[in-house]
Amino acid sequence: MSNVDPNAPTASFPSPASGHGRPGPARYLVPVLVAAAVAVGLGAYGKIHDPAGTAFNLAGFSSTGAVKSWLATAAFAFALVQVVSALGMYGRLPGLRDAPWLPPVHRWSGRIAFLLAVPVAVHCLYGLGFQTFGSRVMWHSLAGCFFFGAFSAKMLLLRSERLPGWLLPVVGGLVFTVLTVIWLTSALWFFRTFGVTT
Amino acid sequence: MKRSGPLYTLLAGLLLAAVMLSLNATTGTKSSGYGSGGAASVPPPSSPATTGPPPSSAAPPPAASTSPTASAPPAAPGPESVYAGRTDDDTAAVSISVRDKKAVAYYCDGRTRESWLKGNVEDDGSMRLTGSNGATLEATTRNGKVEGEVEVTDRKQEFSAAKAVKPSGLYRATNEVRGAKIDGGWIVLQDGRQVGIFTRDGKPSSAPRIDPATGAVAIDNAWLTARPVTP
Structure with a gap:
């Protein structure tokens, strides 16, 4: 536990280094403001513009919903890799603490998961918009907008130095939790409703 | 030292979103509206309704009134006018969307008979639209209304549609x-x-x-x- 997180050499914990260096509220304020702007902006865009209906499809898939569900499922799988690799980097997996491949795995699984989620979100916002009919749809809309805000905050926080040790795990956990909610309210619902189709 | 990896990640996502949005915007509009031309095939008239044969007004619709007084559809590009109404025998609804001298119309009885029609609008506000299976619609625009005759599955019906706003x-x-x-x-x-x-x-x-x-x-x-x- 007292080790320095190998993936975040700029973030030390428990908190031996918090004495020197002026923290400055900006390093929290900027991510928070960006996160809020992203989430609110996405929601406002989804709410205001006319949903375009269906937009794109991929060869081999029967419907846009199937494409999105599989993309989201893949993103969720990579998010699981995120959690496991993060646990490893924080020394919670015996024998894996210093594995040199953990940080790159964490970084790249996160990037892939994010880039898989972006097309899904684009279609959601462009084709369907922010909707509030039904609790599943409402929670999905809210969580979807919140996710990209929280993810932006996580990315920006990674650049800050000398964060409290608990902050990144908490924000990362939040991002993962929200993604789980999104997946449960969309892809799982799709597979349960229409069957596991491609 | 600030690491820029996370920033690149965010920017890559932003870029991907922008690319997909532009793809959607360019292809999405084409597939919307009438573009698909997919006028669902009109089924046989399984429900001859109740009002007997429609008023087969032998005279063609008063399209003859080529009077330029007819309030022609807006000449300026862009603005669209939508009309909605019912057939005179009240068995079906007709709606017409007009923009830039082009019109698309939908005839629908709410049960089994429907037809998508499209065509051009003349300068005098008259139009003759056609759909699949020989469906036709002839009408004129007058006083903010579209009146005329629609024929779907060999059945002629007069209709009148008033301006419809969202x-x-x-x-x-x-x-x-x-x-x-x-x-x-x-x-x-x-x-x-x-x-x-x-x-x-x-x-x-x-x-x-x-x-x-x-x-x-x-x-x-x-x-x-x-x-x-x-x-």
């Missing part, structure tokens, strides 16, 4: 749900009543109501979005 108007949704092609058309009348049909793999049935504000409609456990139709 949320009333003409809507369409096409999609695939579980491999079944779904094509729905809705006419939302000025009084809020809706007449709509959706066909699933060519089989027509009465359509559920759409939410005129958002166009959301539930079909086969999936939410589709019906969009306003433009020529």
Whole structure:
């Protein structure tokens, strides 16, 4: 536990280094403001513009919903890799603490998961918009907008130095939790409703 | 030292989103509206309705009035006019969307008979639209109304459609749900009543109501979005 997180050499914990260096509220304020702007902006865009209906499809898939569900499922799988690799980097997996491949795995699984989620979100916002009919749809809309805000905050926080040790795990956990909610309210619902189709 | 990896990640996502949005914007508009040309095949007139044969007014619609007084559709590009109304025998609804001298019309009895028609609008506001299976619609624009005659499945009906402003108007949704092609058309009348049909793999049935504000409609456990139709 007292080790320095190998993936975040700029973030030390428990908190031996918090004495020197002026923290400055900006390093929290900027991510928070960006996160809020992203989430609110996405929601406002989804709410205001006319949903375009269906937009794109991929060869081999029967419907846009199937494409999105599989993309989201893949993103969720990579998010699981995120959690496991993060646990490893924080020394919670015996024998894996210093594995040199953990940080790159964490970084790249996160990037892939994010880039898989972006097309899904684009279609959601462009084709369907922010909707509030039904609790599943409402929670999905809210969580979807919140996710990209929280993810932006996580990315920006990674650049800050000398964060409290608990902050990144908490924000990362939040991002993962929200993604789980999104997946449960969309892809799982799709597979349960229409069957596991491609 | 600040690491820029996370920033690149965010920027890559932003870039990807922008690319996809522009792709959608360029291809999406084409597939909407009438573009698909997918006038759902008109089924046989299984329901000759009740009002007997329609008033087969031998005289063609008063399109003869080539008077230029007819309030022609807006010449300026862009603005569209939507008309919605019912046939004179009150068995079906007709809606016409006009823009840039082009018109797309939808005839629908809410049960089994429907037709999408399209064509050009003349300078005097008259139009002759055609659809699949020989469906035709002849009408003139006068005093902010479109009046004329529509013939679907060999049955002529006179109609009159008044200007319709959102949320009333003409809507369409096409999609695939579980491999079944779904094509729905809705006419939302000025009084809020809706007449709509959706066909699933060519089989027509009465359509559920759409939410005129958002166009959301539930079909086969999936939410589709019906969009306003433009020529």
